[in-house]
Amino acid sequence: MPRLFPHAAFLPILIASAVSAGAPWPQFRGPAGDGVVVGQSVPLTVGEDENLLWKTALPGKAWSSPVIADGVVWMTTAIEAIPTEEERVAMLRQAGVEEKHLKQRAVAKQIDLKLVSVDFKTGELLRQVDLTTVEQPDPIHPLNSYASPTPVISGGNVYCHFGTFGTFCVDRTGGEIVWSRRLPLDHAVGPGSSPFVDGDRLVLIQDGMERQYVVALDKSTGKTVWEVDRPEMVAPSGDQKKAYCTPIKIVDPRGREQLICMGSQWIVAYQPETGNEIWRAYHGKGFxxxxxxxxxxxxxxxxxxxxxxxxWAVRVDGEGDVSSSHVVWTVPKGIPTKPSPVLHDGLVYVIDDNGIASCFEADSGQLVWKKRIGGKHSASPLLVDGRLYFGSHEGTVTVMSAGRDAEVVSESQLDGQIMASFAAVENSLVIRTADAIYRFAE
Structure with missing residues (x-):
């Protein structure tokens, strides 16, 4: 049962978040960053030989999601020089990883970070842009990659972020690097936060072990516009202060623009132009x-x-510390640690890491239904034209009807592991697996 707070009846103005058919896919989770698509019709079933327009093998290893504009699909990747098991253990010990965590860390001797482009119509591999080579990169979690943050397209450029390993602005026409920055950070298990473009600024959440902050860069030059530290946290170590979230931008019922940046222990809303804090809410010891x-x-x-x-559901019309005044409700269990939620037509959909999908009332947090999908899940679900699309580590694509009487309507199987979130453009479903990028259409 959800814990309901007395503000649950508050119903302010709805801010539209869905985007019409034919729009490009410029960022993580689509044009509005929420995984909701209307006005498109993508295939109900997919497969290695079903509704497949093309499949293109991709170099390297990366969990970043594809972004699409002007007939080109863009993705980042990391080409790893893999150590032997003996070398891996020695490198991890040299990096200061505790013995008890050796099995929970991966490391490469060297990584070549690249930006890859594919023709949306034909699947032809168009370009591989060499961004940087990193010798002896920091260790990562085995479930992570060195290229997990999703790039973002804005104007004529694509912005690639690899956390501590570098941030790059690349010209989409010629493939030249316009500018690059390196903002060192101890991620502990590798990078994860995707960049976000807000007007003339590129916003990065930098929640590491030793320091947690948010920074806005001038997207034309890469120079810092503003930088703000996160609220103070109480934790035994930096491991419980780090986070890997991606910002969202909203306009609240009072007409204020807000840059909402979720982090460990606190969720904080900032003024987009200055980085000044608008409100914060303490959500406990989550990290x-x-x-x-x-x-x-x-x-x-x-x-x-x-x-x-x-x-959690928190009202955004407050100021200062709203922890005791603006929390609407909380649901204490059955919630994912990796896949993002979907909000549509008054319902919130989630799928937890172990493949159990749930639906809640948006205004009360009351459970509507819970269904076992199966598999392990990291990719965020996508809602297209009244259907929910899920991708699992095992390469299974599950489709459910949305709504109060949801049910599984199809299951399909692809060859590779799915960690990246799907894209939907021009009535096509674009799926990246561990080894390839696919385009499906009826």
Whole structure:
């Protein structure tokens, strides 16, 4: 049962978040960053020989999601020089990894970070842009990659972020690097936060072990526009202060623009132009937060991350510390630590890491239904034309009808592991697996 707070009846103005058919796919989770697509019809079933327009093998290893504009699909990747098991253990010990964590870390001797482009119509591999080579990169979690943050397209450029390994602005026409920055950070298990473009600024959440902050860069030059530290946290170590979330931008019922940046222990809203704090809410001891928040009707919905993941709903019309005044409801169990939620037509959908999908009332947090999908899940679900699309580590694509009487309507199987979130453009479903990129259409 959700814990309901007395503000649950608050129903402010709805801010539209869905985007019409034919729009490009410029960022993580689509044009509005919420995984909701209307006005398109993508295939109900997919497969290695079903509704497949093309499949293109990709170099390297990366969990970043594809972004699409002007007939080109863009992705980042990392080409790893793999050590032997003996070398791996020695490198991890040299990096200061504790003995008990050796099996929980991966490392490469060298990584070549690249930007890859594919023709949306034909699947032809168009270009590989060499961004940087990193000798002896930091260790990562075995489930992570060195290229997990999703790039973002804005104007004639694509912005690639690899956390501590570098941030790059690349010209989409010629493939030249316009500028690059390196903002060192101890991620502990590798990078995860995707960049976000807000007007003339590129916003990065930098929640590491030793320091947690948000920075806005001039997207034309890469120079810092503003930088702000996160609220003070109480934790035994930096491991419980780090996070991997991606910002969202909203306009609240009072007409204020807000840049909402979820982190460990706190969710914070900032003024986009200055970085000044608008409000903050303490959500407990959750850390290593991955899911991107969603917003509607004056309320932001978010997962609290690792520890014991919960789903929270918080009103955004406050100022200062709103922890005791603006929490609408919380759901204490069955919530994902990696896949992001979907908000649509008054319902919040989630799928937890172990493949159990749930639906909640957006205004009360009451459970509508819970169904076992199966598999392990990291990719965020996609809602297209009234259907929910899920991708699992095992390469299974599951489609459910959305709504109060949802049911599984199809299951399809692809050859590779799915960690990246799907894209939907021009009535096509674009799926990246561990080894390839696919385009499906009827």
């Amino acid at each position: 290593s937060v991955v899911p991107r928040p969603v917003y509607g009707d004056g309320v932001v919905y978010f997962s609290t991350g690792f520890g014991k993941a919960q789903l």
